[in-house]
Amino acid sequence: MTATSQAQAQDPAEARAHIRAHSFNAAAAQYAANRPSYPPALLDTVEELAGRPLAGARIADVGAGTGIATALLHARGAHVVAVEPGEGMAAQFRRTLARVPIVRGDGNHLPLATSSLDLLTYAQSWHWTDPARSVPEALRVLRPGGALALWWNSSAVDVPWIEAQARRMERHFGLEGVVRTNGDASHLARADPTGSLAFTHRRIRWSRRVHVDLHLANIGSHSGFLVQGEERSAAFLTEERRHLLAAFPDGTLDEAYDVDLLVATAP
Numbered sequence: 001m002t003a004t005s006q007a008q009a010q011d012p013a014e015a016r017a018h019i020r021a022h023s024f025n026a027a028a029a030q031y032a033a034n035r036p037s038y039p040p041a042l043l044d045t046v047e048e049l050a051g052r053p054l055a056g057a058r059i060a061d062v063g064a065g066t067g068i069a070t071a072l073l074h075a076r077g078a079h080v081v082a083v084e085p086g087e088g089m090a091a092q093f094r095r096t097l098a099r100v101p102i103v104r105g106d107g108n109h110l111p112l113a114t115s116s117l118d119l120l121t122y123a124q125s126w127h128w129t130d131p132a133r134s135v136p137e138a139l140r141v142l143r144p145g146g147a148l149a150l151w152w153n154s155s156a157v158d159v160p161w162i163e164a165q166a167r168r169m170e171r172h173f174g175l176e177g178v179v180r181t182n183g184d185a186s187h188l189a190r191a192d193p194t195g196s197l198a199f200t201h202r203r204i205r206w207s208r209r210v211h212v213d214l215h216l217a218n219i220g221s222h223s224g225f226l227v228q229g230e231e232r233s234a235a236f237l238t239e240e241r242r243h244l245l246a247a248f249p250d251g252t253l254d255e256a257y258d259v260d261l262l263v264a265t266a267p
Contacts, residue, residue: 034217036153037068038123039206042259043076049200049263050119050147054078057118060141062107063125065089067097073121074100083110107134112141119147126150127187135194142266148197149263152187156205156256161247165240172236187260197264204259212244212251 047053055077061070064082066089073080074097082102084090093102105111107122107129120138122129138148157163169175188201210218216237245251 034214034221035066035068036208036218036255036257038072038151038153038259039204041204041206042151042261043072045202045204045261046119046121046149046263049202049261050149051145051265052118052147054119058116059119059121060110060112060117061121061123062105062110063122063128064093064102065123065125067093067100069121069123070100071097078119081112083107083112107137109133110137110141114140115143117141117143117146119149122148122150124152126191127152131191131193135192135196139196139266144266146266147263148266149261150187150191150199151259151261153257153259156258159256161244161253162256165243168240168243169236172239173232188262191262192264199262199264202261202263204261205256206259207254207256209252209254212241212248212253215244215253215255216241218255 043054053076054073057078059073059078059080060083061073061080062083064070064084065086067082070080070082070093080100082093082097082100083105084093084102085104085106087104090102090104093100103111107126120142126134142148155162155166157166188199191197191199220233220237244253247253
């Protein structure tokens with residue numbers, strides 16, 4: 001069954017989420033080339049809150065995508081396996097991280113042994129799960145005292161040019177809440193509706209300096225763009241390039257981000 005036919009069998013809200021979740025598979029190379037990574041301070045904080053070093057830890061990175069977070073965990077000396085549901089993303093992962101094992105699956109049905117992990121990570125991917133199922137699965141695969149770490153990298157909308165861009169997206173695509181929900185901690189409220197976990201929250205501000213073209217390729221790789229269709233997205237990106245070059249004549253800008261990190265320890 002294709003992603004489209006699966007979505008048609010669901011209710012409208014589930015169908016939209018399913019289509020967005022699977023939209024990355026056709027844009028995996030764009031995603032890998034242009035998405036930001038994460039700052040070293042994030043992994044330092046994961047170690048602090050998990051109460052152990054990443055080096056030597058048995059970790060599964062779920063919703064691994066093209067391997068942006070997996071690569072950082074591997075570089076820290078972790079014994080990491082990636083879990084990824086999408087065929088296109090998994091194929092891109094194998095091209096860039098050929099020595100790191102990857103299995104097909106998702107957070108609602110982890111293809112992992114019970115009590116086998118020191119750490120379970122979700123980088124930009126927990127919101128694609130159903131916490132009523134993914135929380136019990138996380139607790140099943142973590143050893144006693146193991147940790148679940150979730151994080152989201154959100155544009156810092158308190159930066160004026162980023163807020164202005166978000167408002168232009170709202171107008172162009174007829175969306176609501178791009179500014180309001182970016183960085184409003186809504187992910188935190190929805191992390192565990194079961195109440196089974198006691199999360200500690202940290203927010204880490206960081207930035208990267210990039211060319212306007214890389215920035216536009218980055219935002220164009222987000223699911224909200226991918227589901228709009230090529231013509232509509234291209235029209236926005238063309239006009240947005242004009243706005244950005246007026247604000248940044250040398251063609252470079254600082255993308256500012258807030259990483260919201262949640263870490264909970266399994267009983």
